[in-house]
Structure formats: C-alpha cells, structure tokens
Amino acid sequence: MSTKPTLDELFENRMNYPDFEPQARLARLVGLDEQKQRLTKVLGLLVNSAGLSEWAKKFHPGSEALLETVLRRPPLVVMAGDVGSGKTELAETIGDAVARQEKIAITLFPLSLSTRGQGRVGEMTQLISAAFDYTIEEAQKLKSREGSSRGAVILLVDEADALAQSRENAQMHHEDRAGVNAFIRGIDRIANAQLPAAVIMCTNRLNALDPAVRRRAAEVLTFNRPNEEQRRYILTRRLGSLKIPPSILEALVKETGPREGNVPGFTFSDLSQRLIPSIVLDAYPTHAVDPRRAVQIAHLMDPTPPFQDHVS
Ligand SMILES: Nc1ncnc2c1ncn2[C@@H]1O[C@H](COP(=O)(O)OP(=O)(O)O)[C@@H](O)[C@H]1O
Numbered sequence: 001m002s003t004k005p006t007l008d009e010l011f012e013n014r015m016n017y018p019d020f021e022p023q024a025r026l027a028r029l030v031g032l033d034e035q036k037q038r039l040t041k042v043l044g045l046l047v048n049s050a051g052l053s054e055w056a057k058k059f060h061p062g063s064e065a066l067l068e069t070v071l072r073r074p075p076l077v078v079m080a081g082d083v084g085s086g087k088t089e090l091a092e093t094i095g096d097a098v099a100r101q102e103k104i105a106i107t108l109f110p111l112s113l114s115t116r117g118q119g120r121v122g123e124m125t126q127l128i129s130a131a132f133d134y135t136i137e138e139a140q141k142l143k144s145r146e147g148s149s150r151g152a153v154i155l156l157v158d159e160a161d162a163l164a165q166s167r168e169n170a171q172m173h174h175e176d177r178a179g180v181n182a183f184i185r186g187i188d189r190i191a192n193a194q195l196p197a198a199v200i201m202c203t204n205r206l207n208a209l210d211p212a213v214r215r216r217a218a219e220v221l222t223f224n225r226p227n228e229e230q231r232r233y234i235l236t237r238r239l240g241s242l243k244i245p246p247s248i249l250e251a252l253v254k255e256t257g258p259r260e261g262n263v264p265g266f267t268f269s270d271l272s273q274r275l276i277p278s279i280v281l282d283a284y285p286t287h288a289v290d291p292r293r294a295v296q297i298a299h300l301m302d303p304t305p306p307f308q309d310h311v312s
Pocket residue numbers: 028029030031032081082083084085086087088089090268269270272273
C-alpha cells in the first residue's frame with residue numbers, strides 16, 4: 001500500500017454523536033466522573049469556542065486578550081494509564097456528552113495504532129498524516145465564520161504507545177521519530193487554522209510521553225485501576241441479582257484487590273470481561289452460581305500485569 005488510504009479504509013468505524021448507544025456506554029463507566037467532567041469541558045471548548053465567548057460577554061466584557069490565551073490551547077488531550085482502565089471506552093463515548101453540551105453534531109474518527117501501521121517502513125507516518133488530512137478536511141467544512149460551528153470532529157489516536165515514546169530515547173528508530181513528527185505537525189495545523197476539531201491520544205506509557213507531545217496537550221488525564229470502593233460498586237451492580245450474601249461480596253472485593261508481593265489489583269476489564277463471565281460460565285448450564293466458588297475463582301485468577309515501561 002503505497003498510495004494514501006481512503007477515508008473508509010482509514011476510519012471504518014466512524015461514530016456520530018449525539019446517539020443513544022454511546023450515551024448508554026458512557027453512563028456505564030464507573031469511577032471516571034472527574035475525567036468525564038474535565039474531558040467534556042476541555043473538548044467542548046476546543047471544538048466549539050463560541051461558548052466561552054458567550055460566557056465572557058456575560059461575566060467579563062472586554063476580556064478578548066484573556067480569551068485568546070484560553071482558546072489558543074493546542075487541540076490535544078492525552079489519556080494515559082494501565083491497560084483495561086477505560087481509556088478507549090471513554091474516548092469512544094465522550095463525544096456524546098460534548099455534542100449534547102454544545103448542541104452540535106460531532107463525528108469521531110477512530111484510529112488504533114496497534115492494529116495499523118505495523119507494516120513496512122514509513123507506513124505509520126503515512127497513516128498519521130492521512131488521518132490528520134481527513135480530520136482537517138472535514139473540520140474545514142464545519143467551520144463557520146461567525147459564532148458557533150456547525151459541527152466538529154474528534155480524531156482518536158488509540159494505542160499510541162509508539163508515538164508517545166520520547167524522542168529523547170536514543171534507541172528510537174528514525175521511522176518512529178517521523179511518526180511523532182507527523183503527529184505534532186498535525187496538531188499544529190489544527191491549532192493554527194482554529195478548526196472545530198480536537199485530538200485524543202491514548203497511551204499506556206505516561207512516563208515515556210514525548211516532551212513535544214506533552215507540551216501540546218491541553219490536558220493529560222491519568223487512569224488507574226479501580227480502588228476498593230469502585231470494585232465494590234462494579235461487583236455489587238453486576239452480581240447483585242444473584243443474591244450473593246454481603247460477606248461473600250466483601251470477600252470478592254478483597255480477592256480482586258492488590259496482593260502480597262506487590263501484585264496490583266484487578267483492572268476494570270479484569271472484573272467485567274474475565275472474572276464475572278468466568279463465575280457465570282462456571283455454573284452454566286447445570287446449576288446456580290455458588291457464592292463460595294465465585295471467591296475461589298477470583299482467588300485463582302491473576303490480574304493483568306502492569307504495563308512494562310522499558311524506557312526509563
Ligand atoms: N471505569 C470503568 N467502568 C466500568 N467498566 C470499565 C471501566 N473501564 C473499563 N471497563 C471495562 O473494561 C473494558 C476495557 O476497557 P478499555 O476502555 O478498552 O481499556 P483501555 O483502553 O484503558 O485499555 C471496557 O469495555 C469496559 O467493559
């Protein structure tokens with residue numbers, strides 16, 4: 001593939017907001033209220049600056065210079081944290097909250113770098129450049145001269161570990177560097193043209209984040225494994241209908257927490273995609289869920305190991 005990928009090849013799964021499906025998925029995310037709020041606010045400003053102008057007109061007339069500073073923020077939000085902590089799920093659904101808040105239509109262009117750009121030299125760079133080309137093209141159509149924009153685009157660059165990697169890392173290949181440069185160029189193009197577009201980058205490796213990328217981030221949101229209260233909430237909500245005694249639920253909350261020898265607790269996806277299905281499938285189809293078996297299953301299950309960051 002040496003020619004530029006088409007829009008459909010690059011973004012097969014474009015999503016449009018508002019829509020009830022992402023709205024429901026967003027509502028199902030537990031313990032991310034702070035991230036949701038900050039993200040909605042930041043993205044709202046990035047894709048539709050009219051809201052801030054109206055606010056200023058009302059509360060601080062004559063504050064154009066101040067507004068300029070806020071509006072000049074680069075159109076990038078970085079989400080960083082362990083695998084299975086809800087980054088992709090939040091990135092794919094937050095557009096719904098922003099669309100409803102700003103009362104505009106938003107389209108998400110999702111690009112996952114773990115499944116793309118593994119091929120020949122130069123492919124990653126070409127993908128990144130093409131992704132920004134399409135994002136900018138679409139945003140230009142939506143920009144209006146006066147007042148609020150008619151719509152907005154969010155570009156999601158998911159599984160961007162290779163791109164997040166610091167350029168200061170000596171082992172980095174030229175090709176990787178070219179990808180980072182293409183990404184930075186894309187961010188700057190959107191910023192300079194003041195387009196109704198924003199970029200979300202998701203990565204598992206916050207401490208290796210490229211300084212030039214970090215500098216351009218309006219916000220860096222971090223994601224952690226669920227704490228005791230969040231695990232209790234998920235387990236109670238998902239297993240509540242099975243009439244599991246409170247003492248057993250507490251045992252499950254404990255079993256899924258951090259263990260001896262510096263082993264971290266279960267991730268959100270360990271709970272919802274591994275533990276709970278295992279408990280159900282263990283009983284199916286011959287008998288009801290045995291609460292004590294459930295605790296045993298949790299005990300025998302290993303949590304996903306933390307992401308190994310080889311770059312120091
Ligand atoms: N905060 C959360 N609340 C509820 N479920 C979650 C949460 N975070 C993740 N999950 C579950 O774990 C799955 C994997 O999450 P994902 O967003 O793909 O993780 P990441 O992108 O951070 O690796 C999601 O589909 C969801 O079912």
